[in-house]
Amino acid sequence: MTDTYERPEFRLTPSPSAESRAFWSGGERGELLIYRCHDCGHFFHPPAPACFRCRSRDVAPEPVSGRGVVATYTINRQPWLPTMPPPYVIVLVELDEDRDVRIFSQLVDVDPEAVRIGDRVEVFFEHWPAPGDTEVWLPLFRPERARA
Amino acid sequence: MSRGGPFEGRSVITGAGMSQVGRKLMRSGLDLTLEASLRAIADAGLTPDDIDGIASYPGPMAPSPGFTGAGVHDVRNALGLRSRWYMSGMETAAQIGPVIEAAMAVALGLANHVLVFRSVWESTAQAGGNRASVLTPEGELPEHLEYTAPFGALSPANWLALPAQRYMYEHGLTREQLGQIAINARRNAGFNPDAVFRDPLTMDDYLASRMISEPLSLYDCDIPCDGATAVIVSGRDAAAGLPRHPLTIESVGTGMFERATWDQRIDLTTMAAHDAAATLWERTSLRPSDVDVAQLYDGFSFLTVQWLDALGFCEHGKVGAFIEDGSRIALDGDLPLNTAGGQLSGGRLHGMGLLHEACIQLWGSAGERQVAGAEVAAVGVGGGPVAGALLLSTH
Numbered sequence: 108m109t110d111t112y113e114r115p116e117f118r119l120t121p122s123p124s125a126e127s128r129a130f131w132s133g134g135e136r137g138e139l140l141i142y143r144c145h146d147c148g149h150f151f152h153p154p155a156p157a158c159f160r161c162r163s164r165d166v167a168p169e170p171v172s173g174r175g176v177v178a179t180y181t182i183n184r185q186p187w188l189p190t191m192p193p194p195y196v197i198v199l200v201e202l203d204e205d206r207d208v209r210i211f212s213q214l215v216d217v218d219p220e221a222v223r224i225g226d227r228v229e230v231f232f233e234h235w236p237a238p239g240d241t242e243v244w245l246p247l248f249r250p251e252r253a254r255a
Numbered sequence: 256m257s258r259g260g261p262f263e264g265r266s267v268i269t270g271a272g273m274s275q276v277g278r279k280l281m282r283s284g285l286d287l288t289l290e291a292s293l294r295a296i297a298d299a300g301l302t303p304d305d306i307d308g309i310a311s312y313p314g315p316m317a318p319s320p321g322f323t324g325a326g327v328h329d330v331r332n333a334l335g336l337r338s339r340w341y342m343s344g345m346e347t348a349a350q351i352g353p354v355i356e357a358a359m360a361v362a363l364g365l366a367n368h369v370l371v372f373r374s375v376w377e378s379t380a381q382a383g384g385n386r387a388s389v390l391t392p393e394g395e396l397p398e399h400l401e402y403t404a405p406f407g408a409l410s411p412a413n414w415l416a417l418p419a420q421r422y423m424y425e426h427g428l429t430r431e432q433l434g435q436i437a438i439n440a441r442r443n444a445g446f447n448p449d450a451v452f453r454d455p456l457t458m459d460d461y462l463a464s465r466m467i468s469e470p471l472s473l474y475d476c477d478i479p480c481d482g483a484t485a486v487i488v489s490g491r492d493a494a495a496g497l498p499r500h501p502l503t504i505e506s507v508g509t510g511m512f513e514r515a516t517w518d519q520r521i522d523l524t525t526m527a528a529h530d531a532a533a534t535l536w537e538r539t540s541l542r543p544s545d546v547d548v549a550q551l552y553d554g555f556s557f558l559t560v561q562w563l564d565a566l567g568f569c570e571h572g573k574v575g576a577f578i579e580d581g582s583r584i585a586l587d588g589d590l591p592l593n594t595a596g597g598q599l600s601g602g603r604l605h606g607m608g609l610l611h612e613a614c615i616q617l618w619g620s621a622g623e624r625q626v627a628g629a630e631v632a633a634v635g636v637g638g639g640p641v642a643g644a645l646l647l648s649t650h
């Protein structure tokens with residue numbers, strides 16, 4: 108059984124910082140924005156104003172494909188929030204562009220029992236109001252569809 | 256002290272104390288802290304007038320209700336302590352970091368006898384329903400939950416289930432093997448009258464228990480409790496003539512080589528524990544095979560697996576086989592582990608309970624659960640991006 112994802116009534120939403128704003132708002136244009144170093148070329152996450160590898164300050168968010176593989180996952184079975192009844196799948200996705208970059212998210216539109224490490228997935232975004240009259244676009248993942 | 260070590264034998268532990276430990280004791284955090292502190296001071300054969308240093312984790316900051324029962328100044332004020340040196344903090348080598356700072360202070364002569372404590376009263380603090388709100392008073396998600404809570408991952412159980420699953424995938428660890436950590440802890444708790452849970456736990460019970468976040472079930476998670484633990488760290492010269500045999504702090508593990516994250520380490524099947532362990536061993540001529548008893552953090556069973564892996568008690572990735580039938584980690588095994596029941600059965604004293612038990616074992620005061628001839632103890636505390644380790648001996 109493939110569970111068809113339904114948006115929950117409520118999610119806890121972040122208060123984006125100067126560094127994380129791009130990550131949380133790129134979804135407005137359908138883009139997953141990940142910081143990249145212009146000196147060594149590597150992506151990194153979470154965002155920061157310097158490259159932890161080469162210490163370059165020449166870093167900026169850049170769109171990635173939003174495709175990758177399941178590095179690991181867990182089926183959460185404990186109700187933490189009344190609006191998010193279990194089970195649901197929490198996932199770490201390794202991005203195609205840089206396998207060392209892992210995005211913490213939720214994997215939906217999938218039978219939780221059928222999820223495996225190595226599964227191919229793709230991003231989509233969910234628009235939410237956030238604290239302080241702001242908005243965020245949460246990057247969620249679902250099984251990769253055939254490429255056009 | 257021919258084997259050197261960072262303190263060259265100048266820093267020792269001379270006393271240990273524990274308060275009443277239990278669930279929903281309805282006593283204040285400071286009350287429990289003072290009980291443990293005064294017991295530790297008396298255990299060392301000292302009076303509060305002798306205590307000229309004090310240290311604690313995490314200090315006054317409180318990420319969740321009951322996470323800390325008292326700060327350094329709360330205890331100083333209550334006991335009228337004259338302190339020549341004091342500190343508290345969170346950005347250190349886990350919950351036992353202040354023990355390491357205290358060892359540095361006495362080695363440098365900044366103090367003679369340092370009271371180091373950690374207290375928690377989560378069981379009482381959260382009984383009133385305070386737990387419901389993870390938000391700050393301003394209604395915002397706290398920074399440490401920014402990347403996890405939006406996706407329904409509110410608990411460390413979720414964050415740790417991820418590397419646990421990956422360790423199983425890469426290294427073949429099974430749930431039955433993981434279960435040995437919980438079963439061993441419960442068996443040992445049966446010999447500890449102060450443990451919170453003491454009824455025997457079978458493999459069938461373990462495998463049938465409610466899943467929290469796969470592969471971690473209820474018995475893979477420790478128990479919030481109220482309680483406080485304290486030790487006295489003394490300079491070796493100042494320890495002369497005290498009743499307890501001074502325990503030498505042979506080495507300390509304080510390393511942190513990668514970013515402090517739960518999910519971005521290059522090898523997802525390692526944690527900060529591996530960096531702490533690497534620095535522990537580079538500072539001493541003692542080897543893992545010299546360790547007689549191990550007290551390794553078990554806020555979740557998988558963290559104990561991480562510490563066994565990190566400290567090199569077996570090859571990286573081979574912990575499953577190491578704990579396979581539980582015999583090696585039992586009280587009469589090669590490496591008796593979490594001999595008072597750990598946090599899984601003893602209660603979440605947040606690392607310092609494990610250090611307390613290491614001391615009790617080395618002093619030969621552990622009663623029915625005593626490991627015969629224990630002379631060297633390893634203590635590893637923390638999980639994810641938090642880690643600190645100690646190596647203690649009777650030498």
Ligand SMILES: [Zn+2]
Pocket residue numbers: 144145146147148149158159160161162163
């Ligand atoms: Zn770079």
